[in-house]
Amino acid sequence: MNGVIHGRTALLAIALLVSAGGAFADDDGSKNSRSKQKEDGGPTIDSHDMNPVEEAPTKGGTLALSPITPHSGTVMGTPVAYLIWYGNWNQSNGSDTSAGQTLVRDFLFGISNSPYFKINTTYNGPTGFVSTGAETTVPAAARSRLTDNGVFSAVANAINSGKLPKDANGVYFVITSSDIAKSGFCTQYCGWHSVGTIGTTKIKYSFVGNANRCLNNCAAQTVGPNSTAGVDGMLSVLAHELEEATTDPNLDAWFDASGNENADKCAWTFGQNQTVGANGASYNMSLPGKSTASRNYLIQRNLSAADNKCYVNFETKAQ
Ligand SMILES: [Zn+2]
Numbered sequence: 001m002n003g004v005i006h007g008r009t010a011l012l013a014i015a016l017l018v019s020a021g022g023a024f025a026d027d028d029g030s031k032n033s034r035s036k037q038k039e040d041g042g043p044t045i046d047s048h049d050m051n052p053v054e055e056a057p058t059k060g061g062t063l064a065l066s067p068i069t070p071h072s073g074t075v076m077g078t079p080v081a082y083l084i085w086y087g088n089w090n091q092s093n094g095s096d097t098s099a100g101q102t103l104v105r106d107f108l109f110g111i112s113n114s115p116y117f118k119i120n121t122t123y124n125g126p127t128g129f130v131s132t133g134a135e136t137t138v139p140a141a142a143r144s145r146l147t148d149n150g151v152f153s154a155v156a157n158a159i160n161s162g163k164l165p166k167d168a169n170g171v172y173f174v175i176t177s178s179d180i181a182k183s184g185f186c187t188q189y190c191g192w193h194s195v196g197t198i199g200t201t202k203i204k205y206s207f208v209g210n211a212n213r214c215l216n217n218c219a220a221q222t223v224g225p226n227s228t229a230g231v232d233g234m235l236s237v238l239a240h241e242l243e244e245a246t247t248d249p250n251l252d253a254w255f256d257a258s259g260n261e262n263a264d265k266c267a268w269t270f271g272q273n274q275t276v277g278a279n280g281a282s283y284n285m286s287l288p289g290k291s292t293a294s295r296n297y298l299i300q301r302n303l304s305a306a307d308n309k310c311y312v313n314f315e316t317k318a319q
Helices: 002-021 098-111 117-123 148-160 229-247
Strands: 044-048 068-070 080-086 131-138 170-176 191-198 201-209 254-256 285-288 294-297
Touching: 044 229, 080 098, 080 148, 098 131, 098 229, 098 285, 098 294, 117 229, 131 148, 148 170, 148 191, 148 201, 170 229, 191 229, 201 229, 229 294
Parallel strands: 080 131, 080 170, 170 201
Antiparallel strands: 044 191, 068 254, 191 201, 285 294
């Protein structure tokens, strides 16, 4: 474990050096801070910081946290999740595979109206449902070193070329395969969401990378409940970004006095009720799948706006 911890420290040290150089002007490398412009000229993003722990998945506390409050902006009732597969998802590494893609689709299917996503109904508007929209791919030939601006370019290209509809209720996820070097990914954050404009339509979008690129930084465990640690880890980040995009789609709705959005306040905590499966991976929820009846997941908790506590399950109130 020492080596792993050392690796983490080294990564953060690099990040802080870059920060001192000005490229990440207002990133302190610690808790999530709001509305950061990660790169010169890049979009304003709200990022999901890296896993601060090394041990078994953290349970997290059960007390009320500092309050999250509404601001001037609107929320999304039922977000439509669009997927943009960026990179090569047909590899033989056991992670960037069609099975990994199926896992993502199953999760989006299962999260809709789940006891987990219903936590977002406390934010005055979200229904707890999630729609799954169309998906497209950005093949190897069309990719380059990905920047924050490049993420929105991938979204805009997909919309402007007609591969995906232009949907104000959409959340467009750019999902990178683990061979994609995305500046900031694995060194500064594990994912983020933001908003851009195409024509007169505000386009909500998110970057989430396959955590197989850096399991120690962007996954809670190195074995996943679905035996695909990278994608299993990625799903918790995807859930985080989806619920933030739902309750703070334009970065002007729900956040606390420090700028933390709902999922930020519960990041990297997985609740008191975790089960260890046959393969040694912990999970904290089972959701219906599309390709299979049910799947187990380890997904971070989310904040209820009703009492500012982190929950796994809105119906049983399991924390
Ligand atoms: Zn966040």
